[in-house]
Amino acid sequence: MRPPFPPDPPDWRASAACSGMPPQVVFARREREALPALNACRRCPVARRCEETVAPARSFFDGVSGGRLWRNGRRVRLRHSDVARPHALRARSDGART
Secondary structure (H helix, E strand, C coil): CCCCCCCCCCCHHHHCCCCCCCHHHHCCCCHHHHHHHHHHHCCCCCHHHHHHHHCHHHHCCCEEECCEEEECCEECCCCCCCCCCHHHHHHHHCCCCC
8 A cells, every 4th residue: 555645855964974973063163173074075965955955144053064164154264274165176076166
């Protein structure tokens, strides 16, 4: 027998590279504590969706979203050169400049 309604689509957050990381890493306000989540964003298939959904600037978000660190809804300038935004990495792999 078939269920009366189609199953809910899987939540995009389950596909996030940071899924399963401790909240204190994902919602860190400091770069050092956020580095694991920032590095996970480099390979995250839903980084763009994450930033669109969280809307950090509108929600005064603190933490990591879309490969960026946010504090009170403002991007934090990163000091570590080994952390790159996933959007920039994709653009470089396509041969475009960032």
